[in-house]
Amino acid sequence: MCGMPAVKVLVVDDEQDTRKLVRLTLERRGWTVKEAAGGEEALQLLGQEHFDLVLLDIMMPRVSGYDVLQRMRSDERRPSTKVVFLTAKGRSDEVDYGLELGADGYIVKPFSTRELFDYLSGIMAA
Amino acid sequence: MGTRAPTILIADDDKDLVHLMASALTRAGYEVLTCFDGQEALQVIQERASHIDLVILDVLMPKLDGVEVARHMKNDPSTSHIPILLCTGQGEETIVKGLDVGGVDYITKPFSMRQLLVRVGVLVQRFVRADR
Numbered sequence: 001m002c003g004m005p006a007v008k009v010l011v012v013d014d015e016q017d018t019r020k021l022v023r024l025t026l027e028r029r030g031w032t033v034k035e036a037a038g039g040e041e042a043l044q045l046l047g048q049e050h051f052d053l054v055l056l057d058i059m060m061p062r063v064s065g066y067d068v069l070q071r072m073r074s075d076e077r078r079p080s081t082k083v084v085f086l087t088a089k090g091r092s093d094e095v096d097y098g099l100e101l102g103a104d105g106y107i108v109k110p111f112s113t114r115e116l117f118d119y120l121s122g123i124m125a126a
Numbered sequence: 127m128g129t130r131a132p133t134i135l136i137a138d139d140d141k142d143l144v145h146l147m148a149s150a151l152t153r154a155g156y157e158v159l160t161c162f163d164g165q166e167a168l169q170v171i172q173e174r175a176s177h178i179d180l181v182i183l184d185v186l187m188p189k190l191d192g193v194e195v196a197r198h199m200k201n202d203p204s205t206s207h208i209p210i211l212l213c214t215g216q217g218e219e220t221i222v223k224g225l226d227v228g229g230v231d232y233i234t235k236p237f238s239m240r241q242l243l244v245r246v247g248v249l250v251q252r253f254v255r256a257d258r
Contacts, residue, residue, distance in 0.1 A: 017141065017144075017145040020145070020149060021145070021149070021152065028155075110160055110161055111159070112178075113158050113159070114131070114133055114157040114177070115177070
């Protein structure tokens with residue numbers, strides 16, 4: 001954890017409580033966090049600024065997490081942004097599909113804030 | 127809080143309260159894990175017993191109530207060591223039942239986040255640090 005430069009994260013989830021918990025957890029470690037309440041907002045923010053990591057809920061109304069990832073991966077300006085899905089427990093089909101689409105990893109809800117940070121640190125160090 | 131902050135599992139069917147507690151505890155430097163019914167909580171506790179330092183259990187929850195979750199935890203050697211703080215809106219009977227099956231303390235709803243942090247702090251001092 002020490003020595004890792006501050007990571008800039010976009011957390012995309014339609015549940016405000018989840019976004020807030022992720023934000024508190026990562027900001028406490030010195031990471032910078034922005035929030036998007038849905039896929040459209042995420043794509044808009046991604047078009048405006050660079051993020052090192054995007055945490056993506058899958059099931060969101062209108063523009064899903066899959067849609068956001070597909071749009072990101074088809075845009076060559078953002079090859080270095082890592083993507084981790086947040087998914088509800090027991091949906092292994094969702095996970096497989098997400099990884100096929102090019103996600104760097106996934107976190108299953110409910111997650112502990114420690115697991116979240118340790119996992120994301122590992123992804124960023126890879 | 128040293129190099130490893132304690133992880134606290136919060137189980138309550140009142141989502142707003144869970145997130146209020148999660149925010150307060152996270153801000154205070156703890157790690158949290160949130161669950162919204164007893165069945166989910168018990169499953170998560172059994173799967174990740176070695177990563178959980180304290181459990182805050184609502185007594186009244188759907189699927190499996192807090193007293194039952196506590197009973198299961200205390201009957202299982204892999205989870206029996208985890209201290210339980212009961213969270214109750216009810217009277218004497220429920221509190222007694224909860225303490226009887228192994229809760230180490232209780233907090234009566236409605237409670238302030240200040241009170242929660244003090245109680246959690248005391249339990250962490252008593253049960254968590256001594257183990258390390």
